[in-house]
Structures are given as structure tokens and as C-alpha cells.
Amino acid sequence: MELTLLGTGAPEGLPRPGCPCASCAAATGDAARAATALLLDGALLLDLTPGAAFAAARAGQSLTGVRQVLLTHPHEGPAFEVPTGVPQPGRVADGRELALLDGHRVRAVAVDVPGTGYEIGGTYGERLLYLPPGAAPAGAAEGKGPYEMVVLDVLGRPDALARLRANGAVDAATDVIAVHIDHDTPPGEELHRRLAAVGARAVPDGTSLLVGEYHAVPDLPRRTLVLGGARSGKSVEAERRLAAFPDVLYVATGGLRDGDTEWAARVSAHRERRPSSWRTAETCDLVPLLAGEEESGSGSGSGSGEKTADSPLLIDCLSLWLTHAMDEVGAWDDETWANGGEQALHARVAELVAAVRATRRPLVAVSNEVGSGVVPATPAGRRFRDELGRLNASFAAECEHVLLVVAGQAITLRG
Numbered sequence: 001m002e003l004t005l006l007g008t009g010a011p012e013g014l015p016r017p018g019c020p021c022a023s024c025a026a027a028t029g030d031a032a033r034a035a036t037a038l039l040l041d042g043a044l045l046l047d048l049t050p051g052a053a054f055a056a057a058r059a060g061q062s063l064t065g066v067r068q069v070l071l072t073h074p075h076e077g078p079a080f081e082v083p084t085g086v087p088q089p090g091r092v093a094d095g096r097e098l099a100l101l102d103g104h105r106v107r108a109v110a111v112d113v114p115g116t117g118y119e120i121g122g123t124y125g126e127r128l129l130y131l132p133p134g135a136a137p138a139g140a141a142e143g144k145g146p147y148e149m150v151v152l153d154v155l156g157r158p159d160a161l162a163r164l165r166a167n168g169a170v171d172a173a174t175d176v177i178a179v180h181i182d183h184d185t186p187p188g189e190e191l192h193r194r195l196a197a198v199g200a201r202a203v204p205d206g207t208s209l210l211v212g213e214y215h216a217v218p219d220l221p222r223r224t225l226v227l228g229g230a231r232s233g234k235s236v237e238a239e240r241r242l243a244a245f246p247d248v249l250y251v252a253t254g255g256l257r258d259g260d261t262e263w264a265a266r267v268s269a270h271r272e273r274r275p276s277s278w279r280t281a282e283t284c285d286l287v288p289l290l291a292g293e294e295e296s297g298s299g300s301g302s303g304s305g306e307k308t309a310d311s312p313l314l315i316d317c318l319s320l321w322l323t324h325a326m327d328e329v330g331a332w333d334d335e336t337w338a339n340g341g342e343q344a345l346h347a348r349v350a351e352l353v354a355a356v357r358a359t360r361r362p363l364v365a366v367s368n369e370v371g372s373g374v375v376p377a378t379p380a381g382r383r384f385r386d387e388l389g390r391l392n393a394s395f396a397a398e399c400e401h402v403l404l405v406v407a408g409q410a411i412t413l414r415g
Helices: 022-026 052-058 158-166 190-197 234-242 261-273 286-290 318-329 334-358 379-397
Strands: 002-007 037-040 044-046 068-070 097-099 105-110 116-121 127-130 149-152 175-178 208-210 223-228 249-252 279-282 313-316 363-368 401-406 409-414
Touching: 002 052, 002 149, 037 052, 149 158, 190 234, 223 234, 223 379, 234 313, 234 363, 234 401, 249 286, 286 313, 286 334, 318 334, 318 363, 318 379, 334 379, 363 379
Parallel strands: 044 068, 127 149, 149 175, 223 363, 223 401, 249 279, 249 313, 313 363
Antiparallel strands: 002 037, 002 208, 037 044, 097 105, 105 116, 116 127, 401 409
């Protein structure tokens, strides 16, 4: 099947009319996106948007061969004119199948927002899934194996991609195309960086793709370290990198700290931001988790997916792990530090770094970058700063991807 993306933007397009934001201001040339519409083999049109005939012409296509037009989401506002010769648009009821004369097989897929998704099968067995804006599948897949291509709102609903991965509808070879792109993503290369981090890509309007043709999907790093200062956005960046993956185990190293209301507010904010399907483990015992020795009851959360020892880990954060380790070896006391505390701490760090090197689990870890700040006034404070710098350097050496987050902006240091 040949898929031509006549548009790849949100229903209002990008830039949005009259919007002065930075993303809209930068949406020129190939970065400008009309409302998403898909043309398959010149015969099947998914979503009829204003200017579809001109969009097809710009892509070197024509709508004269279109035999079926299917809508996926409610269209608000005044009705727009159907181009001459194009059939009136319709919708297939959820679960129903439609066989077209040109050989396409279309099955309507229920979604969790108003609208309909479509699974399209080609004459050679290739399959494509297209979901409307802001939508995720409402039920489990039927066990037909992974799609060759999935076209969906990756940025708006990363959990939809996580669901598809969880039930085997998306695997490492699936070409995941982001559409319904709106102005919520910062302009420039940030769009492509964020998509690559979850194994997806975006293409300009008018691009034609062959469903099932080999395409080098983004190479997802197994281990990522996210560094940043206080309130830099490092935790948000780390969480974003795993939002499109199922069965994530969030490892909180800070504990609850009874009686500390400010800390409780921080913990609550983190929990509310995380997907409800994620599980949580409050522990500093990281080595067994990195080795895959996860007990079935180690996590808490509302996710119903099977708990597996190879599911992704998000560790937040290493600076709190180091605080706990220094507590346990008595590293804050000068005399204890000089009489074996230093060696004991370095042994723990070496054990953790070795576990990171050997892990087969996808891993995203967060740590504070404190070496550029004010020099601590106490020996213990300077000791912590120095040991955290050494831990960060050793941990980063074992990661394929290292990021530094400054003012909410992620700077790639490696990968």
C-alpha cells in the first residue's frame, strides 16, 4: 500500500490561525501542517479536510480515483464542500468490516474518545492502523500480530502507543508515524527529538510512504541518564521518555519522610503526573531491580498489565540514592569517612555501576547536577557534592544516552 499524508497537523492545522506562540511562528515551510488526512493507493481517503484536492495536487496525487471517504472524528463548525467527483464521506460502525473493490479491507476500531479508528489491510497482507486525534484503542487487539505501520497522535496520547506495545500490535519493526501535530510541542528539532525518544517519527505534509517497506525506526537507547539542576524539568523529561511504553516501574529513592509536608507535596505532584498504568517501588535497593530480580508484589499502581522483570525502569533519583548510601556507611562523619567509610561508599557505587552495565532492562535514571553551584560550606556538604559528581560520571559512562536539562530544555551530551 502507498500512503500519502495530505496533512499531518491537528484539526485546526499548524500554525493555528491567529496564534502568536513560538511553535506557530516557526511553523513555516515543511514545518507547516494542514489537518491530518490520509490517501491510500489513490483510492481510499481517510478524513476529508478543507483543501484536500490542492493538498493532493501538491503531493503529485489526484482525488479523481477516490472510491471511498471515511471519517474518523467529529467535524465541528460549518460543513465544507466535497470536491467534485469525490464520494460523500461516511463512517463504518465499530467492529464492522468493509471490503473495497480495489482490494483494501477496512475494519473500524473502537477508540476511547468520540470517533473511529481504522485498520486497513492491503492485498499482500500488510496492515496499517490509523487513529483520530487524541484517541487510543478502546479494547485489546485481536492477536493478529504487529502492524507494519501505525499512524496516530503520538504526542497527545503517548499512552495509546504504550497500549499498542503492551498487546503486541506495535513492535520494534513497526513504523510509527506521528500525526495530529499541534502547537504544544516546542518548535524546531525538539519535535523530532521527542518522537525519536519513543520510537516514532514525523514527516512533512505530502510525503508518500510504502506500508511494509523497511524503514530504519529510531534506535531506542537501553540506558539513559537525565541530569539537571533543581526544578530544571529533568524528571518531566525522564517521564516523557517512557510515557509511550507499557508496564513501567517507577523507582522512587526518596521515601515518604513522615511529617515533612513539603516533601509530601513533591511526591504527590510526581504521582499525579505519571500515567496511571505505571507501578511504583519506593526503594534504594537498585541492584536487584537492574538484574531483573523483581518480585511480583514489589510495585503499586493501577496498571493491569503483567509485571515482568524486563519492563522499563525509571529511577528518580540517584542523588537521593547516594544520600541513603552515605547514611548507611556513616560517610557524613569525618572520622568514619577516614576509617573505612570512603571505601564502603565507593564499593556500593561500583556495585551499582556494574549492575547498570549488565542490565537488560530499558532504564531511564535521573540525577542532580550540583557541581556548577555554590561550594558547600561544610566538609560533609563538599563530600556529597564530590561523590555525586563521581557517581554521575561513572553512571553516564555506562549509558548510551545522556541528557542535561536546563530551563526545561534538554541538551544531548551523548547519543
